[in-house]
Amino acid sequence: MMDSVVDLASRVMTEADLPPPDTKRWVMRRKAEVVAGVRCGLISLEEACRRYTLSVEEFLSWQRLIDSHGVRGLRATRLQDYRQGEKVTLAE
Template identity: 85%
Template structure:
């Protein structure tokens, strides 16, 4: 089953669920809360999976999370190009530039 497969709820409710980025079913209620400030890989991937599957519209996701369409599309492109790990904020420059980031220089010896 892919992340785009929609499952109907067994409890008789009208809420649909999808298989999320971690391989377990998620519903609209499982999406990150609207006041999310810390966007870890998993939360970004859940929003992308929710939009791709139709669980939530792109417009609703952008409104709910105060995202620009460009920011959402960048998450989607990173997932398509590099998988969920591409959403890591610490590796963003590496993925966007297509080349490794420069390594920090290590200074040896005592400070003068």
């Protein structure tokens, strides 16, 4: 793993910018830091999921919310608002 990489905001991002592995409370900023870390190659998706006990689906949902609604889309109180617009299909 690289010691530092340049993130999308053109600033150097290091492991110190990532949330601690024992994070229990996932606020918008921490979720966004993990997504940015994976996107810029600081940490792999697999390592992020292992380190933070996330499912791939959970991580990908954070990434989709950022892409669709910006970092504010990660607010737990807003998830229901954003999901109301999504079509849900159940497998038979």
